[in-house]
Structures are given as C-alpha cells and as structure tokens.
Amino acid sequence: MIKNILNLGDAALYCDFGKEVNKETNNQVIRYFKSIRKENIEGIDNLAPSYNKLIISFNLRKTNFKKLKSIIENLDIKKNDHLENKKIEIPICIDEQFSLDIKRLEEKLNINRDKIYENFFNKIFFCYMTGFIAGMPFLGDLDEDMRVERLETPRVKVPKGSVGLTEQFANIYTFESPGGWNIIGNTPLDVFDSSKKIEPNLINPGDTIIFKKITKNQHSNFND
Amino acid sequence: MTKNYFKVIRPGINSTFQDQGRKNLYHIGVPFSGAMDSRNYLLSNKLCGNKEDYPVLEFAYQGPLLKYFGDKIVIAITGEVNFTIKKKDKLINGTCYQSFILDNGDELDIVSTNKSVYGYLSISGKFDLKYQWNSFSTNTKANIGANDGKKLELNQKINIFDIKKNLNIKKLNYTNIKIEKIRILRGTNFDYFSEKGKKDFSEKEFMVSKLSDRMGMRLEGSKIENNFDTNIKSEGLIKGVIQVPADGNPIIMLSDHGTIGGYPKIGVVISADYDKLVQLTPGSKIKFKEVNLSDAETLFKLYEMETQNLISQI
Numbered sequence: 001m002i003k004n005i006l007n008l009g010d011a012a013l014y015c016d017f018g019k020e021v022n023k024e025t026n027n028q029v030i031r032y033f034k035s036i037r038k039e040n041i042e043g044i045d046n047l048a049p050s051y052n053k054l055i056i057s058f059n060l061r062k063t064n065f066k067k068l069k070s071i072i073e074n075l076d077i078k079k080n081d082h083l084e085n086k087k088i089e090i091p092i093c094i095d096e097q098f099s100l101d102i103k104r105l106e107e108k109l110n111i112n113r114d115k116i117y118e119n120f121f122n123k124i125f126f127c128y129m130t131g132f133i134a135g136m137p138f139l140g141d142l143d144e145d146m147r148v149e150r151l152e153t154p155r156v157k158v159p160k161g162s163v164g165l166t167e168q169f170a171n172i173y174t175f176e177s178p179g180g181w182n183i184i185g186n187t188p189l190d191v192f193d194s195s196k197k198i199e200p201n202l203i204n205p206g207d208t209i210i211f212k213k214i215t216k217n218q219h220s221n222f223n224d
Numbered sequence: 225m226t227k228n229y230f231k232v233i234r235p236g237i238n239s240t241f242q243d244q245g246r247k248n249l250y251h252i253g254v255p256f257s258g259a260m261d262s263r264n265y266l267l268s269n270k271l272c273g274n275k276e277d278y279p280v281l282e283f284a285y286q287g288p289l290l291k292y293f294g295d296k297i298v299i300a301i302t303g304e305v306n307f308t309i310k311k312k313d314k315l316i317n318g319t320c321y322q323s324f325i326l327d328n329g330d331e332l333d334i335v336s337t338n339k340s341v342y343g344y345l346s347i348s349g350k351f352d353l354k355y356q357w358n359s360f361s362t363n364t365k366a367n368i369g370a371n372d373g374k375k376l377e378l379n380q381k382i383n384i385f386d387i388k389k390n391l392n393i394k395k396l397n398y399t400n401i402k403i404e405k406i407r408i409l410r411g412t413n414f415d416y417f418s419e420k421g422k423k424d425f426s427e428k429e430f431m432v433s434k435l436s437d438r439m440g441m442r443l444e445g446s447k448i449e450n451n452f453d454t455n456i457k458s459e460g461l462i463k464g465v466i467q468v469p470a471d472g473n474p475i476i477m478l479s480d481h482g483t484i485g486g487y488p489k490i491g492v493v494i495s496a497d498y499d500k501l502v503q504l505t506p507g508s509k510i511k512f513k514e515v516n517l518s519d520a521e522t523l524f525k526l527y528e529m530e531t532q533n534l535i536s537q538i
Contacts, residue, residue, distance in 0.1 A: 006412055009492030010520035012462045014412050021457055033251065046250035048460025048483055055460035057250070060495050060524050065517060131253035131460070131484040134366045138458070174253075175366060192252075194356070194368055201252040 001028065002054075005072065007065045012057040013072060021051040021140075021168075026128050029054050030206045035077050043068065049205055050129045051138075085206040090172070090187050092163055092211045093219035098186035101151070105165070105182055108148045117213075119146050120184060125170060125209040135174040135192025135201040139209055142168050154180030161186045163211070170211075172203075185211075188222035228294025228349065228384040232376050236288040236334065238438070241351060241370035243279045246359035250460060250483045254368060257361035257479050260342045260438060260502040263531045264302040264400075268346040270538045271300035271323050271394050279353055279360035279370060281345040281382075287334025288376055292326045297387050299326055303343030303503075304400055306335040321396040323348075340400065340503040348391070352383035363480055365439065396538050403500045405513040409520055411466060411489030413456060421449035421472075425490055426512060430474065434506045438480040441501070443510070447472025450488065458486040464493035464501075466512075478502060496523035 001017075008014040015032065017025050033049040036056065043063030048055040058068055094102075094117055102113050109116065125139035142165060150166050155178065158164070162173040164181025171181060174192035191202045203209060214222075242265065245258025259265030259282055269278050281288070287305065300323040301307055307318035310331040318324065320343075326332065337343045353360050353370035360370040367373030376382075417425065430445035454470035461467075465477045467487035476493060477485070479502075493501055494515060504510060515523070 007409065007517055008412055008462060008489070009409050009464050010495050010517060010524060011464075012492075037248075045247045046256065046462075047248075048250040048462075050459040050484060051457050053457075053459040055250075055462065057462045060521070061528060064521055129458075129484065130251065132458070132482050134253040134368065136253055194366070194373070197357075200357075205251065 002032065002072070005069050008055060010065065011060045012055055013065065013068055015054040015056065015072070017052045017054070019052065021128075023126055025052045026126075027206070031077055033205065035075060036072070039075070041068070041071055048131065050131075085208065086204070087208045088203055090191075090209060090211050091189055091214040091218070091222065092185040092187045093214050093216055094185040095216045095219070097216070098162070098183070098219075100162070100183035102184065104151075105148060105184065109146060111145065116146070116184075119143060120170075121211055121213055123210075127203050127205050127207045127209060128169075129205050130201055130203060133173070133175055133177050134194070135203075136171055137191070137203040137209070139170040140168045142170065148182055150180035151182065154178055158183065159186065161188060161191075163187060186219065188219050228297065228387060230290040230292055230382040230384070232288055232378060232380045232382065233291055233331070234289035235376040235378050236283045237286045238284040239288045239376040240282055240362040240364060241279045241353055241360050242282045242362065243360045244277050245361055245479070246357055246369070249357060253483050254357070254366065255363065255480050255483055256463065257359070257363045257369065257438075259344065260479055261303065261344070261499045263499045263534075264342070264344050266531060266535060267321065267396065267398070267538070268300050268302040268344040270535050271302070271321065271396065272298055272346045272348040273388060273390065273392065273394075274346060274348070278346065279351055281351070281376075283334055283343055283345070284337065284341050286336050287343060287345075289334070290332045290382075292330050292332065293328055294384065295328075295387050296391055297326050297384070298323045298348035298391055298393070299332065299345060300324070300394070301334065301343060301345050304338045304340045305343040306338055308333045308335065321398050323392070323394045325391055325393070339505060341505055342503060347384060349384045349387035352385055365480060394538050396534060398534060400503070401500070403497060405511050406501055407494045407497050407513050407515045407520070407523065408466065408491035409494060409517060410514060411491045413488035414490055416450050416452040416488040417468070417490060418449040418451040421451070424448055425474075426514060429509050429511050432504050432506050432508045432510065436506060438478055440478050440481055441476040441504070443474045443476070448474060448490065454488065455486050456488055458484050461485045462492070464495070464498055465489050466491040466493065476501070494520040494523060496520065496527040
C-alpha cells in the first residue's frame with residue numbers, strides 16, 4: 001500500500017511505498033503502476049515507477065494535486081490483481097573484449113573471475129524498474145558478496161549492449177552512453193528497439209531475467 | 225505535384241522539431257521532450273493558422289539558414305530572435321510575432337536568439353516528419369522522434385506538404401518578460417539540507433552555467449550544504465525538479481531529462497515559471513522564491529489565461 005502521497009512540484013504526485021528496497025515493496029509499486037495505467041485517468045501524463053516510489057505527473061490544465069490524490073487513494077487496486085510478468089533470457093558474451101571491468105571486479109570483490117561469472121549466470125534477476133536512459137532495466141538482487149561501487153571515474157562512452165553491475169543491481173546499456181557501472185559482458189540483443197511502434201522495450205518492471213552465456217561467434221552472428 | 229522544401233544551408237547549434245511532447249513513456253525511460261517554451265510554441269503555430277499540436281522547428285542561440293523552394297508559404301517566428309528574409313530584390317529584417325510570406329528561392333536566415341535561448345519557426349503547411357509514439361518531438365540523446373531523432377544537418381532537405389492557400393499575414397503585440405525570481409515549491413528531500421544550505425538556497429544568487437541544454441540547467445554559486453545524505457534511492461523525476469548532487473551545485477531538470485535520478489530534490493520550479501526559466505542564458509543570475517501549492521496552482525491558471533488571451537488576439 002501507499003504509505004504517503006506528497007506533491008512533487010505542482011504537477012506531480014509523489015507516492016511513497018516505504019523505505020525498504022525489496023521485491024515486496026516493488027511489487028506494490030508495480031501493481032499500482034499497472035492498475036493506474038489501465039484506468040486511463042483524465043489528466044495523467046506519465047507514471048514513473050521505481051524501487052519504492054511511484055511518481056505520477058499530470059497536466060495542470062486538466063486536473064490538480066488534490067483531485068488526483070483523492071482518485072488514487074480511492075482506487076481499488078485489488079480488483080486488478082493479475083500482474084502479467086514475463087520470463088526473459090538474455091544472451092551475453094563475456095569475452096575479454098566485452099568484459100571490460102572483470103579485473104576490477106576480481107580485485108574489489110576478492111573473488112576469482114570463474115566464480116564471479118558462475119554467481120552471475122546462476123542468478124535469477126528481477127526487474128525493479130526501467131529508465132534513466134530509454135529502456136535500461138535495473139535488475140536485482142546480486143548476492144551480498146557480489147556488490148561493488150560504481151567506477152570512480154565513469155566512462156565517457158559505455159558500448160551499447162554492455163551489462164553492468166553496481167551494488168545490488170545489474171543493468172543493460174540500451175544505447176551507447178556515459179556511465180559508471182562495472183561492465184561484465186555484452187548482449188547483442190536489442191533490449192530497446194525504438195523502431196517498434198509499441199512495446200519498444202523488451203524488459204518491463206516485474207519481469208524475471210536470466211543471462212545465458214554465448215560465444216564470441218554467436219555474439220557476432222546474432223543479428224545475421 | 226509541386227515539391228516544396230527547405231534546404232538547410234546552415235543547421236544552427238541545436239535545431240530540432242518539437243511539438244507538445246511524448247506522454248506515457250517515463251516508465252521505460254523515455255522523457256517528455258516537446259517544445260521547451262510552451263507559450264512561444266503555441267503562439268508560433270497560431271500565427272500560421274495551424275492547430276496547436278503541429279510540430280515546429282525549435283532552435284537555440286544560433287538558428288538555421290534555410291533556402292526555400294516551392295509555392296508561396298507563410299512563416300512565423302516567435303521568441304526574441306534576430307532574423308532576415310533575403311528575397312531576389314530586397315532584404316527584409318524580420319520581426320517576431322508577425323507572419324511573412326516566403327517565395328521560391330527566398331532565404332530565411334535565423335541569425336540568433338537575443339538574450340534568450342529558444343525560438344520557434346512555424347509554417348502554414350506541414351513538415352514531412354515521422355510521428356513516433358504519438359509525438360514528433362525529437363530527443364537527440366536517444367535518437368527518438370522526427371528527423372531520425374537528430375538535429376538539423378547541413379544540406380538536408382525538409383519537405384513540406386499541405387501548404388494552405390490562404391496567405392493571411394498575422395501580427396501580435398507581445399514582449400517576452402524576464403523574471404528575476406524563479407518560484408519554487410519545496411522538494412521531497414528539502415530536509416536533507418542543513419539550515420545554512422536551506423538559507424543559501426532561498427537567499428543567494430545563482431548563475432546559469434554553460435553546461436545547460438535541453439536535458440538540464442546547471443547552476444553555480446553557493447554550494448548547498450547537505451547534512452543528511454547526498455544520495456537517495458533512484459526514483460522518478462519530472463521537469464523542473466532541482467537536484468543537488470554531492471558537489472552542492474543545483475541542477476534543474478529540463479524537458480529531455482533522464483527519467484530516473486538519485487540525487488536529493490531540494491525544490492521544484494512551478495509550472496507557471498517554466499517557460500521563462502528555460503529562456504535564461506548561461507551567465508544569467510537567478511534567485512529562488514518559495515511559494516505554496518495553492519499559490520503555484522493559481523499562478524499557473526493566470527499564466528494559462530494570459531497565454532489563451534494572447535492566442536485569441538491572433
């Protein structure tokens with residue numbers, strides 16, 4: 001349930017689901033996000049779900065904070081109980097050419113690379129949110145002993161398809177972009193395809209993700 | 225069929241097609257985008273007799289130089305813009321908020337925005353653009369929207385269709401007003417900042433830095449002291465949010481902002497002041513003034529009435 005609704009500026013609701021970042025809280029956020037989307041409420045422009053918050057921005061010409069807050073508070077979320085979540089397999093190549101920060105990961109985590117890869121490929125990830133750059137999924141949770149800080153100096157250009165680790169999360173760079181995550185491999189899969197008219201992003205909040213190791217050859221021939 | 229088009233002789237610094245923005249995609253990381261200065265966008269369309277949601281060409285600082293080929297067409301420019309129209313036999317000094325007729329072979333030289341950032345060009349016809357996810361707005365960082373998600377490029381053609389037969393010249397008396405104070409509402413992390421930090425934020429003057437673009441406006445001045453935590457769990461953002469990273473220099477999120485951020489939010493610019501905020505050039509000095517939610521809502525109503533009143537005068 002929403003713990004508290006505040007205003008963020010004069011044209012957005014800031015819905016707080018609690019301090020903890022865990023699947024249970026995030027499931028609540030996603031449940032609200034999906035239900036509100038289905039309701040097509042007049043004046044809502046955008047919904048931004050994250051770990052434990054949902055920001056609802058609206059058109060101040062059409063509605064206001066007080067009206068919308070009351071609508072959200074009175075929504076019967078249970079009636080839309082069904083969450084349609086996908087299970088997705090992401091191919092990833094961990095060849096030296098792509099596993100840019102494996103050495104740093106070995107040093108910081110004090111675990112050898114075989115064990116790091118083993119932990120990574122055995123993990124079933126959960127998508128908490130997508131965003132920052134278009135389509136980028138925030139996937140958790142890495143085990144405690146796999147958690148590492150961002151790079152001290154972020155890369156100016158992280159290659160498209162790079163899979164990075166930071167703290168409890170893995171992510172995928174859907175575009176070439178600046179960034180500071182520790183890059184473990186690269187996927188040839190288009191995780192965000194802006195040429196698609198609908199559903200340009202492969203991974204949505206609530207989805208389950210596993211990574212599957214592919215060879216350098218499979219990586220380079222993937223899109224043929 | 226007659227072919228009508230502009231040829232881009234000089235693309236300008238950041239010339240992009242924009243409309244009212246792209247809704248319902250924050251959750252996958254696609255920002256709202258759209259014309260930065262909404263009032264000037266609406267006025268430019270109205271001056272060409274267009275519907276309010278037509279795409280227009282937005283430019284910043286130095287605009288494009290365009291050579292026109294085709295049937296007579298009406299154009300209008302809004303903002304504070306220096307521009308000329310070079311015809312076969314004469315050179316016309318352009319005036320904003322007034323429409324002009326372009327003939328085949330005329331050159332429209334959008335020299336610069338004067339003490340402001342953004343200006344708008346609209347035409348009495350339709351730019352031939354790709355509609356993506358219910359908007360023409362271009363986001364050059366993610367290559368989304370019209371013109372393959374890119375800025376105008378040298379020598380490219382901008383095709384035009386459906387030129388209106390009616391060549392009415394319209395004019396509006398309007399002067400853009402500068403604001404001295406940006407009005408804000410308290411952000412959700414206001415209490416992360418020390419008493420000194422809060423005081424500096426509300427009393428000190430800040431300068432708009434050169435590192436400002438359609439994504440955000442960086443400010444320089446007093447470093448705002450945080451005595452709680454310089455990071456928050458990443459969460460959604462909206463335009464107008466003022467984040468303060470660990471270095472203490474505020475950043476205001478603008479229309480192409482990243483959809484998720486992890487810095488504390490000290491304030492949010494009120495909707496009524498957004499159009500004027502985005503027009504502040506690097507080097508401008510600004511101060512913040514806190515208002516409450518009901519004042520912010522009233523101020524927006526007044527601003528919107530004023531905009532509608534201007535539109536009705538055209």
